[in-house]
Amino acid sequence: MIRRVEKKDYEKIMEIWKNSNIKAHDFIDKGYWIGNYENVRDNYLPISDTYLLEEGGDIKGFISLIDSTFIGGLFCGVNNQCKGYGTKLLNFVKERYPFLELAVYDKNVKALEFYQKNSFKIVKTQVDENTGELEHIMEWKNKE
Numbered sequence: 001m002i003r004r005v006e007k008k009d010y011e012k013i014m015e016i017w018k019n020s021n022i023k024a025h026d027f028i029d030k031g032y033w034i035g036n037y038e039n040v041r042d043n044y045l046p047i048s049d050t051y052l053l054e055e056g057g058d059i060k061g062f063i064s065l066i067d068s069t070f071i072g073g074l075f076c077g078v079n080n081q082c083k084g085y086g087t088k089l090l091n092f093v094k095e096r097y098p099f100l101e102l103a104v105y106d107k108n109v110k111a112l113e114f115y116q117k118n119s120f121k122i123v124k125t126q127v128d129e130n131t132g133e134l135e136h137i138m139e140w141k142n143k144e
Contacts, residue, residue, distance in 0.1 A: 002092050005050040005062060013052060013062045013075075014041050020075040027107045028131050048072060051092060053085050063089040071102040090118055098142040106134040 005013060017040060021033040045064070052062040060083075061076030071093070076085045093100065102120070104111050105128070116122075120138040128135045 001055070002051050002053050002089065005045070005052050009052060009059065010041055010045060012059050013045075013050070016059065016061065016075050016077045017073065019078050020081075023078050024108055024111065025105060027105075028133065032131065044072065051089065053089050060085045061089055063093055065093060065097070065100075068097055069099055069101055071100055074102075086114065087118065094118075094140065094142070100140045102138050103128070103135045104138060105131075106136060112136065 014037060018033055018037055022030045025033070044066075048064040048066050049068060050062055050064040053060045059077070061074070063074045064072045066072050074086055074089060076083070076089075100120075101123075102115065104115060106112070106125070115138050118140070120140045122136045123139050124137040126135060126137065127133070
């Protein structure tokens with residue numbers, strides 16, 4: 001089941017956020033993610049449209065959007081990756097929003113390939129000023 005995140009879910013999804021970021025972005029010092037934990041929880045989550053995928057009472061992953069267009073994050077628990085949960089979450093928002101964009105690090109090859117497989121196109125490449133890492137801005141548009 002996919003549903004909107006409630007405040008009571010924050011602790012669980014933030015653990016998914018932290019652990020998934022550290023795993024996927026091993027080219028960035030894990031202190032960066034730990035240092036941003038409270039900011040994401042206290043400032044980002046309350047202003048985003050965030051949906052989680054839950055099975056049997058267990059949160060498998062979540063997706064967050066800012067301003068109804070920018071995917072700030074799509075994360076699945078480290079034991080729930082490559083099981084179709086990310087695709088389900090992405091399809092959920094693609095059915096509800098006509099245009100989506102996101103940023104993905106160049107070195108996060110799995111994520112880059114995932115988004116390309118799901119019809120996102122690179123429209124710009126730049127350096128992320130927070131990490132110094134090369135990132136791609138990607139877009140998806142509903143063709144209907």
